Amino acid sequence: MSEGISQPDQPQPLEAHAGDKDLFSKFDDIIALREGLLSQGREDPFNLVMEKVLSPTRAICNGRETILLGTYNYMGMTFDPDVVEAGKQALADFGTGTTGSRVLNGTYQGHKECEEALREFYEMDHAMVFSTGYQANLGIISTIAGKGDYIILDIDSHASIWDGCAMGQAEVVPFKHNDIEAMEKRLKRIPEGAGKLVVLEGVYSMLGDIAPLKEMVAIAKKYGAMVLVDEAHSMGFIGENGRGVVEDAGVIDDVDFIIGTFSKSVGTVGGFCVSNHPKFEIMRLVCRPYVFTASLPPSVVATAATSIRKLMHGSNKRAHLWENSKNLHAGLRDLGFKLGTEEPQSAIIAVIMPDLEKGAHMWEALIRNGLYVNLARPPATPAGMTLLRCSLCAEHSEEEVGQILEIFEKSGKETGII
Numbered sequence: 001m002s003e004g005i006s007q008p009d010q011p012q013p014l015e016a017h018a019g020d021k022d023l024f025s026k027f028d029d030i031i032a033l034r035e036g037l038l039s040q041g042r043e044d045p046f047n048l049v050m051e052k053v054l055s056p057t058r059a060i061c062n063g064r065e066t067i068l069l070g071t072y073n074y075m076g077m078t079f080d081p082d083v084v085e086a087g088k089q090a091l092a093d094f095g096t097g098t099t100g101s102r103v104l105n106g107t108y109q110g111h112k113e114c115e116e117a118l119r120e121f122y123e124m125d126h127a128m129v130f131s132t133g134y135q136a137n138l139g140i141i142s143t144i145a146g147k148g149d150y151i152i153l154d155i156d157s158h159a160s161i162w163d164g165c166a167m168g169q170a171e172v173v174p175f176k177h178n179d180i181e182a183m184e185k186r187l188k189r190i191p192e193g194a195g196k197l198v199v200l201e202g203v204y205s206m207l208g209d210i211a212p213l214k215e216m217v218a219i220a221k222k223y224g225a226m227v228l229v230d231e232a233h234s235m236g237f238i239g240e241n242g243r244g245v246v247e248d249a250g251v252i253d254d255v256d257f258i259i260g261t262f263s264k265s266v267g268t269v270g271g272f273c274v275s276n277h278p279k280f281e282i283m284r285l286v287c288r289p290y291v292f293t294a295s296l297p298p299s300v301v302a303t304a305a306t307s308i309r310k311l312m313h314g315s316n317k318r319a320h321l322w323e324n325s326k327n328l329h330a331g332l333r334d335l336g337f338k339l340g341t342e343e344p345q346s347a348i349i350a351v352i353m354p355d356l357e358k359g360a361h362m363w364e365a366l367i368r369n370g371l372y373v374n375l376a377r378p379p380a381t382p383a384g385m386t387l388l389r390c391s392l393c394a395e396h397s398e399e400e401v402g403q404i405l406e407i408f409e410k411s412g413k414e415t416g417i418i
Contacts, residue, residue, distance in 0.1 A: 037360050045363045045375040055079055056267075056395040061372055067400060067407070069390045070374040074347045075236045075317055076395030077267030077307045087268075090302035097297045102129075103284060106295030114305040118272055121308050122243055122258065126280040128273045129301065131293050133232055133261025134160040136271030139289035140257060141199065141228065142168035149195035152186050152220075154178065154211070156204055156382050158230065170197070177204075177382060180215050187223040196225035202245030203233035206381050206389065207340035208348025210234070213249040221254060228257040236265025236311045237318055237347055237394075262300075266307045270296050317394040321347055324392045324401055331405040336418040340387065350376075351388040351408075358417065359386035365411035371404060 038044060043062060052060040056076035057068050077083055090110055100106035111129055118127035130136040141164030145151050149170040153161060156177045165172045173190070175182040183198070190196055198220040200211050213229065220227045231244035239247030242265070246252040256277055262270035273283075284290060296304075322344075329344035332351060340350030353359030356377050363375040366388070374389040381387055396404075412418035 033356070037357075042360060042364045043367060045360055045367075048367070048372065053078075056393050057397075057400060059372075061367065064367075064370060066367065066370050066372050067404060068372050069392070069396075069404060070372050071393070072233070072264045072391050073267060073393050073395075074233075074321065074391065075265040075267065075307075075311060075314060076393045077265065077310070080267070080307065080310065082310065083267065083303045083306045086306040087299040087303040091299040094298035096299075098295045100295065101291060101293055102295045103291050108295075108298050108301070110298045110301040110305065111295060114301040114308070115272075117305040117308040118274055121241075121312055122252075122274045124258075124274040125276045125278075126274065128280075128283060128287075128290065129296065129304075130271040130273070130290060131296050132269065133259070133263060133271035134163075135289040135293060136259050136261070136273050137161050137230060138164045138167060139287040140259060140273050140283070141165060141197070142289075143283060143287045144168075144226070144257075145170040145195065145197045149197065150190045151197050151199055152183065152190075152225065153199040154183075154201065154204075156206070157199060157201065158205065158232075159380075161199055161201075161230065165199075178209065178211055180212055180219065183216060184219050184223075187219065187225065190223070196220075196223065198225045198227045200227070200229050201233075202229055202231040202238065203346040203348065205233050205348065206376060206385075206387060207350045208233075208344075208346045208389075209341050210238075210245050210345045213245050213251050217249075217251040217254050226256040227254070228259060229255050230259045232259070232261045232264055233346060233348060235260045236314065237321055240315075242311050242314055242318060262304045262307075265311065266304050268300050268303045268307065270300060270304055314394075321392060321394040323398075324394070324396050325349065327398070327401050328390065328392060328404060331401070332408060335405065335409050335412065337408070337412065347392045349390045349392070351390065353386040353388060353417070356386045358415065359388060362411060362415045362417050363388060365414050366407060369407045369411050371407040371411075 050059040050061050056073050056078050098106040114129055115127040137160035146168045151165050151170045152173045154177055155174045173186045175186050203210050217227055229246050234244040236242045238245055246255055257273055257275045260272050262268045325344040325347055329349050338352040376387040376389050378384045
């Protein structure tokens with residue numbers, strides 16, 4: 001640097017004060033919990049790496065060939081040849097991404113075709129595709145229920161539902177999980193003439209139990225509330241045509257909004273809302289998570305549209321998945337494991353652990369013996385439970401279900417759980 005040329009003053013680091021609050025301190029309990037688990041030399045249950053995915057039901061995980069029982073790939077569409085080919089073709093024809101939101105430059109022909117597939121699948125007038133299922137709940141709930149409105153929801157609702165409530169700033173009125181009487185009591189207390197939205201889930205993702213939608217939707221309508229049902233964990237599987245618990249319960253024509261995701265049965269990523277409400281299309285201009293988010297890449301919407309159309313004819317897969325669920329539930333119960341439901345209600349089977357430490361020990365034994373499941377812990381789980389959450393796939397063979405039970409038995413005895 002030449003002498004004589006003045007340089008601008010360089011910014012000096014701010015001096016830390018002893019009393020300054022560390023913004024990460026709120027996470028200290030979770031940090032300590034994680035460090036405590038890892039200090040025992042165990043594998044990290046929340047940082048599993050799949051080095052190679054072999055099929056919808058198997059992968060190389062941490063260097064071992066592993067049966068996958070925790071992927072939500074309910075209908076096994078991730079390796080369907082037609083779905084994969086559609087993605088390849090869209091990638092070649094339209095490139096890697098849209099680089100824009102849906103309302104500007106981010107709507108391609110594939111997005112319209114994907115929405116058309118959803119309208120056909122549900123036989124509804126309107127369909128709106130989001131970049132994730134989380135954003136679908138965040139956007140729809142926060143937009144239709146705002147200040148002065150009331151949202152009545154199950155206490156065990158998904159985080160995206162709670163976040164949608166917070167973003168919209170509506171009054172939130174929770175009720176005890178799947179409690180019909182508690183829901184009606186809450187509705188009775190809401191001021192007459194107020195805007196009311198009841199939010200329910202078809203299948204609750206932690207225990208795999210279903211909502212009594214027939215009764216709940218009838219009560220919601222009795223008190224003049226609109227109804228939104230999140231069918232993330234039932235779309236494609238439950239119901240004669242795979243439209244979810246709303247179809248199975250016979251209330252699909254009575255609900256106002258159905259939210260879903262592409263990251264479960266559809267086998268890719270994205271979210272959606274379908275509705276028959278005559279004013280629904282205005283949501284494309286007023287829903288912030290839709291307006292201000294880049295749209296899904298062409299390859300993703302192409303795979304989603306192809307998968308959705310194939311799921312319309314997936315009755316054989318649905319039947320096989322039900323058999324898998326029944327067989328695994330009965331087998332685990334007979335081995336002595338405590339399960340989240342008395343009978344299988346969905347493709348999710350939750351195995352209840354005594355506590356987090358024993359749950360982590362059991363998870364590690366399962367992965368070491370060649371089986372991957374989800375370790376779910378508080379506060380994500382209801383009633384402070386630790387769960388080993390199993391999500392079955394229509395591509396699991398009868399033989400694989402037998403192998404899964406053998407691994408559970410071996411691991412349960414190794415850890416003293418059974």
